[in-house]
Amino acid sequence: MERMVGTVVRGLRAxxxxxxxxxxxxVVNTVLQAAEVEGFAIKDQDIVSVTESVVARxxxxxxxxxxxAQDISAKFGQDTIGVIFPILSRNRFSICLRGIAKxxxxxxxxxxxxxxxxxxxxxxxxxxxxxGVNPWTDVLTEEEFRGYFGYEKHIFTGVDYIAYYRSIVEExxxxxxxxxxxxxxxILNYTKSVxxxxxxxxxxxxxxxxxxxxxxxxxxxxILSAPVDGxxxxxxYGLLGSNxxxxxxxxxxxxxCQPVVDSIQAKLKEKTGKTVEVMxxxxxxxKDPVGKIWELAxxxxxxxxxxxxxxxxxxxxxxxxADNNFAHLRGEELKKAIAEYIxxxxxxxxxxxxxxxxxPRQLTDLIGSLSDxxxxxxxxxxxxxxxxxxxxxxxx
Numbered sequence: 001m002e003r004m005v006g007t008v009v010r011g012l013r014a015x016x017x018x019x020x021x022x023x024x025x026x027v028v029n030t031v032l033q034a035a036e037v038e039g040f041a042i043k044d045q046d047i048v049s050v051t052e053s054v055v056a057r058x059x060x061x062x063x064x065x066x067x068x069a070q071d072i073s074a075k076f077g078q079d080t081i082g083v084i085f086p087i088l089s090r091n092r093f094s095i096c097l098r099g100i101a102k103x104x105x106x107x108x109x110x111x112x113x114x115x116x117x118x119x120x121x122x123x124x125x126x127x128x129x130x131x132g133v134n135p136w137t138d139v140l141t142e143e144e145f146r147g148y149f150g151y152e153k154h155i156f157t158g159v160d161y162i163a164y165y166r167s168i169v170e171e172x173x174x175x176x177x178x179x180x181x182x183x184x185x186x187i188l189n190y191t192k193s194v195x196x197x198x199x200x201x202x203x204x205x206x207x208x209x210x211x212x213x214x215x216x217x218x219x220x221x222x223i224l225s226a227p228v229d230g231x232x233x234x235x236x237y238g239l240l241g242s243n244x245x246x247x248x249x250x251x252x253x254x255x256x257c258q259p260v261v262d263s264i265q266a267k268l269k270e271k272t273g274k275t276v277e278v279m280x281x282x283x284x285x286x287k288d289p290v291g292k293i294w295e296l297a298x299x300x301x302x303x304x305x306x307x308x309x310x311x312x313x314x315x316x317x318x319x320x321x322a323d324n325n326f327a328h329l330r331g332e333e334l335k336k337a338i339a340e341y342i343x344x345x346x347x348x349x350x351x352x353x354x355x356x357x358x359x360p361r362q363l364t365d366l367i368g369s370l371s372d373x374x375x376x377x378x379x380x381x382x383x384x385x386x387x388x389x390x391x392x393x394x395x396x
């Protein structure tokens with residue numbers, strides 16, 4: 001009988017992973033046990049994706065507020081620090097801000113508006129129109145912002161992030177001034193020492209500041225890019241991709257990830273004889289239409305993956321073929337014509353009309369979204385995702 005199922009995605013339950021655990025052994029054993037218990041066969045081109053969180057936990061890649069404060073103090077000294085364009089997040093930025101505040105005497109906190117880089121809103125954009133405020137040109141003080149928009153809370157978290165971030169800074173006896181602007185150069189009117197906190201646009205922001213008189217300009221990727229008193233670190237991303245662990249510590253984005261995926265692939269090959277692709281994934285890079293949040297607070301979706309996951313899909317659009325190339329056919333004739341077309345499709349469909357409407361994203365970003373949505377971020381207990389049939393098409 002003809003196969004009726006294409007891609008199958010399974011969230012695999014794994015042990016709670018702690019510092020020093022062998023992540024390769026845990027992932028491989030979990031996959032093998034799941035295959036045995038659930039009765040599925042491991043095949044070539046299956047995919048194992050592992051959430052970055054458990055890799056970092058196994059590495060023990062943690063740091064404290066004090067570690068962050070030491071690095072901030074070493075880089076900025078006694079300067080007033082402009083902390084610009086942070087995302088609005090208790091999980092992602094609050095502990096980082098604690099460390100920054102503890103290492104500073106005064107902070108000028110400059111927030112994007114009406115929303116942060118990843119879509120968390122401070123105020124509904126329609127209210128800017130009502131009040132005649134132009135977010136591209138207008139610089140607002142905290143008092144002016146409150147006068148225009150009042151005290152709004154986040155739709156999902158119920159947090160007033162302006163008040164929350166102020167309270168964190170002042171908890172350490174650090175002076176806090178809050179302003180609102182989308183122009184990086186605004187901060188230079190307050191201080192020439194700036195910590196750039198945006199994620200995906202950080203290099204542009206840093207370049208603008210350096211070209212316009214900034215003195216000490218660092219990004220979050222520069223903080224804890226090396227260990228401080230034995231702390232965790234990430235040489236490529238620093239504090240980017242970190243998550244709250246406790247009220248005074250963070251788990252950093254995992255480092256040295258390529259050997260991890262390579263070793264998992266090699267071990268599965270040894271155990272099964274099959275070449276399974278492996279990747280580590282973080283945020284899935286999708287957008288919530290209600291909260292407006294773009295789920296990519298990590299610096300990349302995948303910090304490491306095996307060779308078979310490089311590139312982008314090379315697919316044709318079935319409905320385009322059915323409505324255009326083979327609009328005169330029906331039933332079995334249509335099916336055979338489309339199958340034959342797919343078998344003989346070009347190796348590079350960039351620009352081809354038959355490919356329009358297919359998702360133009362990297363494979364690792366697509367699979368990262370699939371994995372993130374499967375594992376969730378709560379109590380499912382499935383940090384390992386097993387995907388079969390992802391590279392199948394209509395002909396198989």
